[in-house]
Amino acid sequence: MSRHWEILDEVDSTSTQVQKTADTYPDVNSFACLAFSQSTGRGRFGKTWQSIEGNLFLSLYDRNLKTPLPLTSLSLAAALAAANAIKKYTGLSISIKWPNDLLLGGKKVAGILTEASGQNNSWNICTGFGINLSATPDPSAVDYDTTSLNSFLDEKIFSACHQDHTAAFAKMVASEWESCLKLDLDELLAALQTFGMLRPSAWIHKDSLGEALYSHVQVGIRHDGAIQLQAPSGDLVEVTSVNHPYRLSVQALQQEKRSVWTIDAGNSRIKARLFKYSQATQEYELVPNSGMSVESTSTPTAIKALLNNDPRLGNTEESLVCVCSVKSPEETQLLINQLKEKNRLVRQMPQRWLRLFCSLYNTQTIGQDRRALIEGFLASPHYAKKPTLLASLGTALTLDILRPKLGDNGLTFWTHMGGWISPGLTTMLESLAVQTDGLKQYITDQNCTATNSIPTNSTDAIWEGCLQSIDSTLEHVCHTHQLGQVILTGGDSVRLKQFSEARNLKQNWILDDQLIHDDQLIHKGIFALAFEL
Numbered sequence: 001m002s003r004h005w006e007i008l009d010e011v012d013s014t015s016t017q018v019q020k021t022a023d024t025y026p027d028v029n030s031f032a033c034l035a036f037s038q039s040t041g042r043g044r045f046g047k048t049w050q051s052i053e054g055n056l057f058l059s060l061y062d063r064n065l066k067t068p069l070p071l072t073s074l075s076l077a078a079a080l081a082a083a084n085a086i087k088k089y090t091g092l093s094i095s096i097k098w099p100n101d102l103l104l105g106g107k108k109v110a111g112i113l114t115e116a117s118g119q120n121n122s123w124n125i126c127t128g129f130g131i132n133l134s135a136t137p138d139p140s141a142v143d144y145d146t147t148s149l150n151s152f153l154d155e156k157i158f159s160a161c162h163q164d165h166t167a168a169f170a171k172m173v174a175s176e177w178e179s180c181l182k183l184d185l186d187e188l189l190a191a192l193q194t195f196g197m198l199r200p201s202a203w204i205h206k207d208s209l210g211e212a213l214y215s216h217v218q219v220g221i222r223h224d225g226a227i228q229l230q231a232p233s234g235d236l237v238e239v240t241s242v243n244h245p246y247r248l249s250v251q252a253l254q255q256e257k258r259s260v261w262t263i264d265a266g267n268s269r270i271k272a273r274l275f276k277y278s279q280a281t282q283e284y285e286l287v288p289n290s291g292m293s294v295e296s297t298s299t300p301t302a303i304k305a306l307l308n309n310d311p312r313l314g315n316t317e318e319s320l321v322c323v324c325s326v327k328s329p330e331e332t333q334l335l336i337n338q339l340k341e342k343n344r345l346v347r348q349m350p351q352r353w354l355r356l357f358c359s360l361y362n363t364q365t366i367g368q369d370r371r372a373l374i375e376g377f378l379a380s381p382h383y384a385k386k387p388t389l390l391a392s393l394g395t396a397l398t399l400d401i402l403r404p405k406l407g408d409n410g411l412t413f414w415t416h417m418g419g420w421i422s423p424g425l426t427t428m429l430e431s432l433a434v435q436t437d438g439l440k441q442y443i444t445d446q447n448c449t450a451t452n453s454i455p456t457n458s459t460d461a462i463w464e465g466c467l468q469s470i471d472s473t474l475e476h477v478c479h480t481h482q483l484g485q486v487i488l489t490g491g492d493s494v495r496l497k498q499f500s501e502a503r504n505l506k507q508n509w510i511l512d513d514q515l516i517h518d519d520q521l522i523h524k525g526i527f528a529l530a531f532e533l
Contacts, residue, residue: 077181
């Protein structure tokens, strides 16, 4: 196949760059990006890949990939491609640890990240190869032993100063990848066995805090390359190389009939929602009227109030808890520790990118709450596929724009365009109360009675002035970016929706007059980020 190559001295992420390049060449299906220096490399499950100059940073992107291999085996194919390239270029024999780690002398020498978007046998695959050619990461920065190819070579052929070897080796990796894609599944598995596929005999599934949730004993490898594990309950669970790290937990949760609590720890309130597994739909569903909300001025008091409101939240045998927090790391840890005193199955929302059908963004620059809101929107297929503004009205006002694009295969792909953060309604009111002694007496908890007339008293003037400011911001964003629907969420979203409707402002906002209120959006996103592919 003809592959478009891009070789750069420095890049943030080769995987991000190669997908950007692919967007500019719609008539080309295969791309490669090689960088000699990478600043924000990505590992599996949202982890950072330690990128040291002099090593290989290569990403291959294949649009509408055609291969006899099932999607679940592509990580194995990438591992085989890298192992073949290393053996041919250096003569070194590599061991492959399921699903796609490459070991040399029992130490990790390479890692592979395979990302997929698409559906129904029409997949876009981005495969990132990180191979230690001449340098190894700082041992304190990783939780495994590492080595480099140079460490096993008499002639140290790789270095940051000799990029010709790096480029030639990258071309060989790409060539081996293309050869592996022509194999059928039987041929792939047979080839992998020649490298001595290593499989741990026991698996301990851990959450983001390092706490073990379940232990599993390996039973074997299925024909499609998935590992089959036996859970403590005795049930068999299959794990594929493209599983989300918490997919395994969901299968075990379903078997054990556990419920799932999502915790949204905001600046002013902590909110909880309950999800339960439905035998009828074979999916987890949000339980109606299960919501709890308490003030979060004191985290210990807030958590105690939540546990008192619904004891199931603290029942290890009953539920698992997933936390999304915008509080400080210290306050977040305090919150998690207090929950763990009652329920050990607690974890913080993991860092990772958006699901299939959406462009990726850097999780380090987007807050947990915004990521959860976007993921909640993508997990709600009933929303119209049109340019959308997600507006969350809490202590801060956050705005995010998503645009749909219809692919050649008829599927809709979403792109996160970016967004804004500004003071929310409560913050505006509190600022006026602190800064203006004369107005403090007029700022009350009660809402104003919005009408089409000009406010005639100070209380209404303050409320309507703040709401009008937010309303004008949304109107400006919607008009400027030609948006077709607005999803309102957050603690003050009901107030803004009522205000806008009372003053007939809604039709000025949105092209198609679609204003939707969804106060469960962030909880849908927390659940989706933690448990779904």
